[in-house]
Amino acid sequence: MEEKAPATIKEFEERLIEVSEDLPKRLRQCADYVAASKDRIAVSTVAEMAEGARVQPSAFMRFCRILGFSGFSEMQRLFRDSYAGGWPDYSTRLKHLREKAEGSPSALLAEFVDVGRTSLENLLKTIDPKVLDDAVEALAKAEMIHIIGLRRSFPVASYIAYAFEKMNVPAMLHSGVGGLDNHNAIRPGDVLLAVTFSPYSAETVGMVEAAGARGLSVVALTDTIVSPLRKFGAITLSVSEVDFGAFRSLSATLCLAIVLSVAVGTKRSG
Amino acid sequence: MEEKAPATIKEFEERLIEVSEDLPKRLRQCADYVAASKDRIAVSTVAEMAEGARVQPSAFMRFCRILGFSGFSEMQRLFRDSYAGGWPDYSTRLKHLREKAEGSPSALLAEFVDVGRTSLENLLKTIDPKVLDDAVEALAKAEMIHIIGLRRSFPVASYIAYAFEKMNVPAMLHSGVGGLDNHNAIRPGDVLLAVTFSPYSAETVGMVEAAGARGLSVVALTDTIVSPLRKFGAITLSVSEVDFGAFRSLSATLCLAIVLSVAVGTKRSG
């Protein structure tokens, strides 16, 4: 190996980027895995790293040399040594960031991370397993799933649409592009999955009402239990998200969206 | 061995305190050293730990057993697994859940909540405040912000677009609806904000390349540091998120997106 070994984590990263431009398949897998989980290097064996990268240990070995190390051990030493002092645990780091970096983007990040975490925690506490089951059941039986979610809910709706697509679940995203709302596409046997939050958008509510009137099942992803969607007989999954300023961290909502998607997807194919 | 091994760091600490009351000299040294540098356990050999405690390896060995472990290896495993909040192998755990279908939706939910929480925690650790500042700075100075993010990244892109809109930041979401890609809308003084993940979509990469070639600033929200966007000189914010197959828990990514939006929004109006 021509190059000499990186002496710091920074050098390591630079070398990793520099090298990973053109790399054969297996070695690329190594590069990707390492990039994604550098922190595992210090505490893993080659075998474990190789498994993580879905590669033979010998391949991972070769990868270490390309980076300039004599072998895995030498590379690992770099990470073990610089581990010194250890990573402060989450709570201290958070506090530190908040105090020290007041007003800076990093401080904001600390706040939002914290908000997101508590939201997720709450989600687990507030979701009723029975209702979740019902929702999955209903969606799994649908001929076709119609998804609606506008404005702030649109990211969630589009995520669900993407996931369904990937899992071959017939679904249609009603985005309202061009002011068209293809109400007619909704047919008996279909199910409507509506996502909406606090200033509940009229289109969404209208769509739920229409679907309810025609006797279709409706699954609603919304905040609080007093959401207007409830009165139309929808299966209502409520997520209470911690607000920070005017901005809603969608962590919990998106988490629930993924769960719904995956659960429905597997139930259908199983 | 009367007692059985501690299963968590907390249990470990309790046991350590409980035991260290009356201990022969050498073993006391072990206890003291371990108490002072628990974090070294994960990345050291018995020999190193023994040396640190000024004790023979065999003595340290005995110490491990007194704590209830079968040996040093078992004790080390505890620390290695829980290291850095430990990214246990979520992808395989989730795959099992999915395959066995034994996972009720609630079980899935619990997993994803956990995944989301660690992702967020990790985000806080890996984001470089300097780079975040640079990104905010660049975006705040832009005449107009062009946002691109397709497929799995689309929810994130659309969320950012929504937030900018709400904060009166001039921004344009390039969604590629109808196969149109309004390259010509991008003008000098504008900034491109690109969001893309692992199977990096060609359109996004192309757009970044074009913008870079014209000398425009580019901010990239991507995974791992080896993302192809890096080579075009983009300010790269990398988020490592657990994903398997089509499913990426976007918690961390969205969190970062909100932070960016809010920081840019306030900087502009301030």
Add this chain to the structure above:
DNA sequence: AGCAAAATAGAACATATATTCCAAATTTCG
């Protein structure tokens, strides 16, 4: 002080882990 019990050091042994090597598969290039 003298004896028994406990503790210790260090070497011997066992095991886990890294590393190397080479034949087979794949890709590249003429």
Add this chain to the structure above:
DNA sequence: CGAAATTTGGAATATATGTTCTATTTTGCT
């Protein structure tokens, strides 16, 4: 299409590391 070069998988080997054993020392007790 075929030869050369590269890349890969897997078994073989070397090394580092954990673990156990026992003679020796220290401690505690009467």
